[in-house]
Every structure is written in C-alpha cells, then in structure tokens.
Amino acid sequence: xxxxxxxxxxxxxxxxxxxxxxxxxxxxxxxxxxxxxxxxxxxxxxxxxxxxxxxxxxxxxxxxxxxxxxxxxxxxxxxxxxxxxxxxxxxxxxxxxxxxxxxxxxxxxxxxxxxxxxxxxxxxxxxxxxxxxxxxxxxxxxxxxxxxxxxxxxxxxxxxxxxxxxxxxxxxxxxxxxxxxxxxxxxxxxxxxxxxxxxxxxxxxxxxxxxxxxxxxxxxxxxxxxxxxxxxxxxxxxxxxxxxxxxxxxxxxxxxxxxxxxxxxxxxxxxxxxxxxxxxxxxxxxxxxxxxxxxxxxxxxxxxxxxxxxxxxxxxxxxxxxxxxxxxxxxxxxxxxxxxxxxxxxxxxxxxxxxxxxxxxxxxx
Amino acid sequence: xxxxxxxxxxxxxxxxxxxxxxxxxxxxxxxxxxxxxxxxxxxxxxxxxxxxxxxxxxxxxxxxxxxxxxxxxxxxxxxxxxxxxxxxxxxxxxxxxxxxxxxxxxxxxxxxxxxxxxxxxxxxxxxxxxxxxxxxxxxxxxxxxxxxxxxxxxxxxxxxxxxxxxxxxxxxxxxxxxxxxxxxxxxxxxxxxxxxxxxxxxxxxxxxxxxxxxxxxxxxxxxxxxxxxxxxxxxxxxxxxxxxxxxxxxxxxxxxxxxxxxxxxxxxxxxxxxxxxxxxx
Numbered sequence: 001x002x003x004x005x006x007x008x009x010x011x012x013x014x015x016x017x018x019x020x021x022x023x024x025x026x027x028x029x030x031x032x033x034x035x036x037x038x039x040x041x042x043x044x045x046x047x048x049x050x051x052x053x054x055x056x057x058x059x060x061x062x063x064x065x066x067x068x069x070x071x072x073x074x075x076x077x078x079x080x081x082x083x084x085x086x087x088x089x090x091x092x093x094x095x096x097x098x099x100x101x102x103x104x105x106x107x108x109x110x111x112x113x114x115x116x117x118x119x120x121x122x123x124x125x126x127x128x129x130x131x132x133x134x135x136x137x138x139x140x141x142x143x144x145x146x147x148x149x150x151x152x153x154x155x156x157x158x159x160x161x162x163x164x165x166x167x168x169x170x171x172x173x174x175x176x177x178x179x180x181x182x183x184x185x186x187x188x189x190x191x192x193x194x195x196x197x198x199x200x201x202x203x204x205x206x207x208x209x210x211x212x213x214x215x216x217x218x219x220x221x222x223x224x225x226x227x228x229x230x231x232x233x234x235x236x237x238x239x240x241x242x243x244x245x246x247x248x249x250x251x252x253x254x255x256x257x258x259x260x261x262x263x264x265x266x267x268x269x270x271x272x273x274x275x276x277x278x279x280x281x282x283x284x285x286x287x288x289x290x291x292x293x294x295x296x297x298x299x300x301x302x303x304x305x306x307x308x309x310x311x312x313x314x315x316x317x318x319x320x321x322x323x324x325x326x327x328x329x330x331x332x333x334x335x336x337x338x339x340x341x342x343x344x345x346x347x348x349x350x351x352x353x354x355x356x357x358x359x360x361x362x363x364x365x
Numbered sequence: 366x367x368x369x370x371x372x373x374x375x376x377x378x379x380x381x382x383x384x385x386x387x388x389x390x391x392x393x394x395x396x397x398x399x400x401x402x403x404x405x406x407x408x409x410x411x412x413x414x415x416x417x418x419x420x421x422x423x424x425x426x427x428x429x430x431x432x433x434x435x436x437x438x439x440x441x442x443x444x445x446x447x448x449x450x451x452x453x454x455x456x457x458x459x460x461x462x463x464x465x466x467x468x469x470x471x472x473x474x475x476x477x478x479x480x481x482x483x484x485x486x487x488x489x490x491x492x493x494x495x496x497x498x499x500x501x502x503x504x505x506x507x508x509x510x511x512x513x514x515x516x517x518x519x520x521x522x523x524x525x526x527x528x529x530x531x532x533x534x535x536x537x538x539x540x541x542x543x544x545x546x547x548x549x550x551x552x553x554x555x556x557x558x559x560x561x562x563x564x565x566x567x568x569x570x571x572x573x574x575x576x577x578x579x580x581x582x583x584x585x586x587x588x589x590x591x592x593x594x595x596x597x598x599x600x601x602x603x604x605x606x607x608x609x610x611x612x613x614x615x616x617x618x619x620x621x622x623x624x625x626x627x628x629x630x631x632x633x634x635x636x637x638x639x640x641x642x643x644x645x646x
Binding site for chain 1: 374375376378379381382383385386389390392393394395396397399400403411412413414415416454457458459461462464465469471477480481484485486487488489490491492493494495496497498499514515517518519521522525550575578579581582586597600604611614615618619621622625626629630
C-alpha cells in the first residue's frame with residue numbers, strides 16, 4: 001500500500017500551516033475528531049445489536065431525535081436563507097468514511113491499549129500494564145532496532161540511487177519510453193509478487209543468487225540468505241530498495257524537469273562540470289520536493305508489511321521482524337490485542353515525532 | 366548541419382543513459398525474468414541445484430493448469446469485485462468533497478484539508494486491531510463488503526487531493542456562470558466539473574483500482590474462507606507449508622499482475638502526468 005500525495009498541494013499546505021497555525025484550528029480539529037468519535041461509537045453499537053428488536057427500538061430513538069434536529073436545522077437554515085449547510089453536506093460521505101474507518105479505529109486502538117485483551121472477550125482497564133509489558137521485553141527493543149535498520153537502509157539507498165538515476169534520465173535521449181516503462185513496472189506490480197520472486201532468488205537450496213555465486217566458485221556451501229540471522233536484514237533491505245526506487249525516481253525526475261535550463265547553460269559557460277552542476281544547481285532547486293519525498297518514503301517504508309511477511313514471516317527467531325510485522329504477530333498469532341494495540345500506539349508516536357521533527361528542521365532554513 | 370549535431374548529441378546521451386543505468390535496469394527486470402522462466406517449467410526442474418536460466422522445455426500448459434488446481438478464476442472475480450467496488454465508492458465520496466473544496470472559499474477549508482492530509486501519516490497496520498474488532502462487531506467479517514469499505518476509505522484522502530489538484534486548474538468563473546444560470550451545486554458538479562476533469566478522474570480511478578488490486582494486509586485479515594480470497598492472498602494456495610509448487614506459484618503471481626499492467630500501459634501517460642502534476646507545475 002503506497003502513500004502518495006499530491007506534492008504541490010501538500011507543500012502549499014505545509015507552508016500555510018507553518019505561517020498561520022492558530023490555536024483556533026487546533027480547537028476545531030479536536031472538536032471535530034471528538035464528534036466523529038462519538039458518532040462512530042454510536043453507529044458501531046447500533047449495528048452489533050441490530051438483530052434484537054427491542055434493542056433496535058432503543059437505538060432508533062436517538063436516531064429519530066437526531067433526524068428531527070437535522071430537519072429543524074434545515075428549516076432554520078432555509079428560513080434564514082443560509083446556504084452554507086448544503087455545501088458542507090457534500091463532505092458528508094468522505095467524512096463518514098475517513099472518520100469511521102480511519103480516525104475511529106486510531107482512537108479505539110489507543111483505548112484498547114489500556115485494557116487487557118487476550119482473544120476477543122472485552123477485557124478490563126489495566127492502566128499502562130501493556131506498555132510495561134512491551135518495554136520490559138527484550139524482543140521489542142531488538143525489533144525496534146531492526147525497524148530503524150530497515151527504514152534507514154532502504155531510505156538512504158533509495159534516495160541516493162533515485163537521485164542518481166533521475167539525474168541521468170534528465171536529458172533527451174532515444175528510448176526514453178522504454179526506460180521509463182521499466183522504471184515504472186515495479187510500481188504497478190503488487191509488492192507480494194516481487195517478494196515471491198525474490199523468495200525463489202534467495203532460496204537456500206535452489207535459489208538463483210546461490211547459482212550466481214556457484215558459477216564463480218564451485219566449492220562453496222549453499223547460503224540460506226533468509227535463514228542466517230546476519231544475512232536476513234541486508235537481503236530484505238535490498239528488496240525494499242528495489243521496490244521503492246520507481247516512485248522516488250519518477251518524482252525526482254518530474255521535479256528536475258522544472259529546473260530552468262538557463263541555469264545549467266550559464267554554469268556551463270562558467271566552466272562547471274557535471275558533478276558541480278548537480279551539487280550546486282539541481283540539489284538546491286529540488287530541495288522542497290526532496291523533503292516531501294523523504295517524508296512519504298519514510299512513512300511508507302516504516303510501515304511496509306508485505307515484503308517481510310511474504311519473505312520471512314519475521315524469522316529466523318524474530319531476527320527480521322519490524323514493528324509492523326511484530327504487531328501483526330502479537331495480534332493475530334498470539335491473539336494478544338491489548339499488547340498489540342500498545343505497540344500500534346508506539347508506532348504511531350514514533351512516526352509522528354520523527355515526521356514533525358524532520359519537517360520542522362527541513363522547512364526551517 | 367544543425368540537425369546532425371543534434372542527432373549526434375542525442376546518440377551520445379542515449380549511450381550515457383543506457384550504460385549508467387544498466388545495472389539498475391538489470392536488477393529491476395531480474396525478478397520478472399525469473400518469474401517468467403520458472404513459470405514455464407516443470408516442478409522437478411525448479412528444485413534442482415544449480416537452477417538453469419532457461420527452461421529445457423517450455424510448458425505453456427502451466428498457465429492453464431493453475432486454473433484447474435485452485436479456483437484462480439474465482440479469485441480473479443473476487444479481485445475485480447473488490448477493486449471495482451472500492452474504486453466506485455472512493456470516487457463517489459471524493460468527488461463531491463474535492464468539488465466543494467475547489468469551488469468555494471469555505472470557513473473550515475484549512476481544517477478539512479488538514480483532516481484529510483493527516484490521514485496519510487496513519488499506517489494501515491496501526492488500525493488493523495480496531496478495524497478487525499469493528500468488522501467482527503458489525504458482522505461483515507469474511508465478506509467483500511468489509512474489504513471494499515476499508516480500502517475505499519484508505520485511498521480516499523489521496524483521491525481527494527488528486528481531484529482537488531485537477532479541479533483547481535478549472536477557472537472558477539465557469540462554475541459561477543453555471544450557478545448564475547440557476548444550476549445547483551449538484552448539477553454543476555456532474556454536468557460541468559465532471560467532463561472538464563476527466564483526465565484527472567481517470568488518473569484517480571486507475572490509481573485507486575491498482576492500489577486496491579495490490580492490497581495485501583486488509584485482505585489477509587478480513588477474508589478468512591478460501592472461496593472469498595482475492596488474488597494477492599489466493600495465490601499462496603501454492604505455497605502450503607510443506608509443498609512449494611514454485612512453477613505454479615510464480616505463474617499465478619505473474620498472471621495476477623496482467624490486468625493491472627495492461628491497465629497501466631494503456632493509461633500510463635495520464636497516470637504519470639497526474640501523479641506528478643503537482644511537482645511539474
């Protein structure tokens with residue numbers, strides 16, 4: 001699942017937010033979140049009891065009251081000839097979906113993380129016990145370290161390789177379409193498909209990577225790329241890089257196309273070589289886009305689930321788990337929803353803190 | 366003379382590009398080559414060391430056999446149902462929101478934009494527990510409806526941003542003229558905004574469809590019965606615990622990407638232009 005954003009609008013918005021962030025917005029934000037939350041709790045309660053007729057009546061009562069209120073509101077708005085209400089009505093479907101399927105689960109996860117839940121029965125409130133459990137677990141720290149190893153490794157190499165290939169591709173040449181198609185191909189294919197192919201390539205007994213080594217050195221022992229604790233993370237990171245190159249390259253290329261050609265020409269007259277031009281003209285010109293691309297890639301790689309799940313299931317012995325796969329294992333293999341929710345909250349705050357810090361420092365200059 | 370110089374320069378550039386990008390191109394294409402090569406051989410030929418680069422005998426029958434061994438046709442159908450359903454829902458919800466955001470200067474515009482933008486920071490993995498419980502409680506577990514709703518709402522913010530970007534390029538006076546002529550907002554949206562932003566719409570629709578088609582995590586959680594599986598989890602029927610049928614697995618994996626790649630190449634022009642529209646301008 002890729003996190004893509006319309007870059008320009010996002011950047012515009014960031015600028016706007018930095019300049020005119022007022023307390024008013026945050027109040028409106030909090031209130032609207034709260035309203036959505038209340039609404040969703042109400043709806044989910046309603047559906048769970050939909051078979052019971054007496055319960056149905058009980059839940060229909062508030063609905064009818066709300067409907068009457070809305071009708072009165074509409075009448076009032078029509079009487080006052082205010083047209084604003086109909087405009088906001090257009091947001092309703094989008095806000096219902098975003099509120100119900102994105103905001104409500106996030107808030108609910110935070111609530112679940114403070115309860116004891118093993119299996120599906122509703123557990124009682126147990127304070128910060130879940131957090132104590134995960135923070136006193138050695139596996140959690142190693143998973144945290146591996147997550148940063150994975151994210152950092154993939155992110156740095158992706159950005160470097162993508163900058164390089166975008167810089168190379170940013171000129172007129174024959175066969176432009178072919179190259180662009182090849183670069184876009186992994187973007188269209190599902191991540192699991194690439195992962196399945198790499199599972200065969202890395203295979204210990206009849207993998208292609210071993211075959212390549214074998215063709216150079218006939219007397220070697222088969223290497224289990226995904227079974228050796230030391231080799232598993234670099235192997236996975238390589239797949240991660242190959243998967244995230246396309247989007248990054250295409251975005252960098254689009255950004256580089258906007259750099260005015262005159263800058264390069266005047267630099268050429270002054271006698272700058274290719275590398276100097278790249279460092280002194282291209283990189284400063286696309287700095288803003290780079291900020292956004294790094295941010296998007298960071299979030300996307302940090303939460304990348306399918307590659308690791310298909311290739312290793314987190315093995316051998318937790319050595320390739322990242323936070324997201326660990327969360328999945330705790331939730332759906334051990335069925336410990338309370339602790340898993342606590343992990344989810346930790347993931348959420350790690351992403352939030354790193355993103356905010358990064359944007360703050362990147363936009364400061 | 367001038368033309369010749371240009372041609373020479375182009376040739377030189379082509380050489381530079383292909384030589385510098387050769388390792389990356391090979392690395393990108395390598396898994397696809399392995400997939401195709403493995404999909405066309407017998408299982409016995411897959412599990413020998415060292416494996417051959419090319420199959421000794423090309424067996425096209427593998428692509429027919431996979432439909433008989435597992436209900437792959439059904440998985441294709443399921444994927445189409447989920448993909449089209451989620452795309453339609455996503456589009457129906459995002460178009461009105463994007464239209465109003467582009468058309469009017471609203472009081473809470475920045476708040477709404479912020480609410481939409483911030484969702485991109487929330488990973489699907491964070492929500493899976495609460496979503497799982499919600500789906501269980503609303504009794505839509507193991508239905509395609511659950512997958513359609515979650516996928517649609519997860520890709521809704523991006524779709525809205527994309528449509529908003531396209532709708533912003535339309536001069537507001539067109540909408541105002543329609544309003545003066547007595548068209549309601551609803552009518553303006555369908556009769557005027559929709560035809561104008563058709564390329565943007567196509568981009569948003571393709572994007573959502575491809576992402577839903579390739580979605581893995583939600584499908585893994587919500588679809589428990591074998592019959593209801595979509596392609597991304599369905600093909601793992603060939604990867605049972607003790608028996609990896611590599612040739613069939615990779616053949617079905619390759620086949621599962623075909624609809625998306627066809628769609629992608631037909632509309633690639635729009636797609637890349639649409640996604641990078643913001644950066645180019």
